[in-house]
Amino acid sequence: MSVKYGKMQTEIFGTIYILVNEKELFDISLSEEDWEKTNETYSPEYDQKDSLVVEIIEQLTEYFEGNRKTFTVPIKLTGTAFQQQVWQELCKIPYGETRCYADIATAIDNPKAVRAVGQANRKNPIPIVVPCHRVIGKDKSLTGYTGTRTDLKEKLLQLEGITV
Incomplete structure (x- = not known):
């Protein structure tokens, strides 16, 4: 499997790294x-011009600019x-909405x-595109994002028009 990566600068995260194989985003x-x-x-090969890397960067840029609500990359x-099962359920949470952890647990029976x-x-493995940031505590509190970075979760939710 050929693995390539590209990177992009974001206001919220700084540099983020995008990892793809021949046909899919996977990290x-x-x-x-x-x-x-x-x-x-x-040990991926750097390829900022890979067509899938370019497409993902375009879609992420549109998302960060507030112009994209869903992602269409494979x-x-x-x-x-x-x-x-959990990640597939996360993909069902619409832009601008949140669910609590119990909602997700119930949804997956x-x-x-x-x-x-x-x-x-x-x-x-694919934050933002698989919107784990849209899952908050039952009491509407922010809980860990990528472990502890609730400030990042809050910024993504604010970008989507959600005040927590």
Whole structure:
């Protein structure tokens, strides 16, 4: 499998890294720390001109400018069956709306798996495109984003017109 990457500058995250194979997006690293792990795992080739990298950057740029509400790039989610079930449910949350962890657990017919949903959210390999930032606490509080960065979650929600 040929793995390539590109990068883009964002106001919210700084540099983000986009990882693709021949036909799908399969990772977005939002921090240098995440990127170091991803780079070690895949040793991707830098190719800012790869057509899929270019398309993803265009769609992310449109999203950050407030002009895109859904993503249409092909994605590949790699994780456990449970994680994939959670991530697929996240993709159903419309732009500008939120759900709580219990809502997601109920939607996947596993209402007691609230904490496991949180862990799956944390391991989401394609943040923003798979909108884990739209999942908040039952009391409408912000809870960890990529572990602890609730400030980033808040900025993404504000971008979508959501005040928490």
